[in-house]
Amino acid sequence: MTRFDKELAFLREHKGAIIGNWQVKIRNAYPGYYEGDTLLIETGRYFEYITGLHIPKEQHEIMSNAPNWAKRLVENNIPLHHILRSHHYWRSAMHEVLGESRELEVGRVLILLNELEDRMQYYQETVCHIFLELTNAKLSEQERAIIQLHDDRLNLIGKMAASMAHEIRNPLTSIKGFLKLIRENMTNEDGSKVYRYLNVVENEFENIHMQITGLLSFSKKRVMEEPFVQVTPRQLLDSVVSLLNPRFLNENVNLSIELLEEELLTIQKVAVQQVISNIINNGLDALTHVKHDKEMMIRGYVESETYVIEFTNNGPAIRPEIQKTLFEPFVTDKVEGTGLGLAICKTIMQKNNGGISFISVDERTTFTLNFQIREMREA
Template sequence: MLASAIINQRLLEHLNTGVLLLDADLIVLYMNPAAEALLEMSGKRGVGVPFTDLCIETDESASALEQSVITGHSYTKRETIIKLHNQQHITLDYSVSPVAHPETRLPSLLIELQGRDRLTRISREEQLISKQETTRSLVRGLAHEIKNPLGGIRGAAQLLARELPTEELGEYTNIIIEEADRLRDLVDRLLGPRQIPKQEQVNIHEVLERVCQLIEVESDGVILISRDYDPSIPEFEADKGQMIQALLNICRNAMQAMLENKEQVERPMLILRTRTIRQFTIGHHRHRLVAQIDIIDNGPGIPAALREDLFYPMVSGRAEGTGLGLSISQSLINQSQGIIEFVSDADKTTFSIYLPLEPL
């Protein structure tokens, strides 16, 4: 029996599903490592305290647990927002099952927790990557259809210019040629960088420092830049120039939004933060080690109407904006198997760039 109990406990410790055992008074008797990770509470601190001290759904959630002990009825809830002991909120699926304590045989509750945040994020990333691929295919096809007739228009205007009787009439053909060139340049920008990435060992903090120098110059020192770096992040394979361009586009957007915000009360501030994450999934792939680069500004936030389509070309919240910077940044980061995500509210926007530090 002892050997069987040890085996059962080891199995529980290796489950990805969080498992807790509560007594009839809702005191935590056991929690496996998955539950500790989900509830952000170690077993040493969590065992022996009321379950409602670890997390709570609503004021009625404790009474629902008590009713389950009394009636012996199980229940399940899906995609429920739970407030943790540290005031953070997470989304869970959870099931409650009345059981007899394996040793004392007293009434107990077995709670199974399944985190939804990671699954939701993976689904969102897959949709984002799929949208980016569809957009790139659409832009490539559109560019081909636009550039061919543009070349014909430009060539015809050049031939016409040679046959004109006066130089004054040449102004009109020059306008045709200049506008055709402008449209060609716009299409080239929509396509983004087309050269093969030049892979080399890149230090992400050198890249960020270069971006900081450019932002400080462009903002004439108005933007306060705060650095919060993790020096343990190793170098990784990437195109340094493209990486600078991708991060600069994000920082430049933040700078312009803050400088143009007439309601800005606090001094415009940009926070650059780096961290490492282990066992992190990007799209379909799980990576052993990933770098997270957060770019945080205290600007006006991104309008809600733009958030779903923010990474599409030509989407911009600024009157003078081209809407190409974020689209290009996402494409460049995707080339390094990474992804860009963001969260935004009225006075804070955070762009998070996730980059694998090891090849697949």
């Protein structure tokens, strides 16, 4: 027995009307979500919980079923705001029924509604708490699955890259040997033009070699096969720029280089040259869209414990929709691009205790390489 026997008896007498009222509201708000007999069974239990004031809310049997109900909501992809709106519809349905009674005292009805509201609030908070825990667990599981899929994808790329590099390296080794023999067997009578041709071929050979090194960064052997050596930033840059100098001349690009500080960088030289070559080539590709005054600037300087190299061009900005994912595999804005270049660059820089980033706005794109020089000095 409770002090609200009369009011509770009235509610139970109109149980069907209250539940029916609630169902109309929830189904109109979210059509297709709440159909079938299961809903009728659960709403009946919930009504008994709300009106069962003689049983403390914490001890009511419905609380033991709250985890199952929350799990069912998550499995059926029911949004959290449905739970909150449902609470509002229950309160509204009971208000409407109680408001039709002329026999009940308004003051007592208001006090009763406060107690019923407390029970509804308690159940809602319990279900919401479990719902959020289950949702977070589900999201974590999905994230792990995505990471695994991403790793599997990279492993596949690695196997393909290693296979391609192996097949290409064999004939390249032969080509390099024959180029060396040709140069050794040439005489002064053969003319300077042939020497220039040989220089071009050897430069292109080195460029291909760097591309293969980049591909190997996705294989299991990766770039860790290459030893670490000490080079100055100028030594690092000059060898790459000399290879790309014909392109700067042919495409009428003004190149300026400012290396304000010189440091010894302990790096994998060929791998990092691949990064620099990729960045410069991407910049030159962007400058093909510029009609006049094509410019590229390379700056090197020390900032705190870091040596920084910046590559800036005045080409168009990188499209905003791909900027956040630019270093991920297969992301590119080039029609015939593979989307692997910058992903390879990121891997190489990480292996060399460095980082790569960029800023791109209209008529100014800057890629930045960072090398930790404090650890280099200690090493």
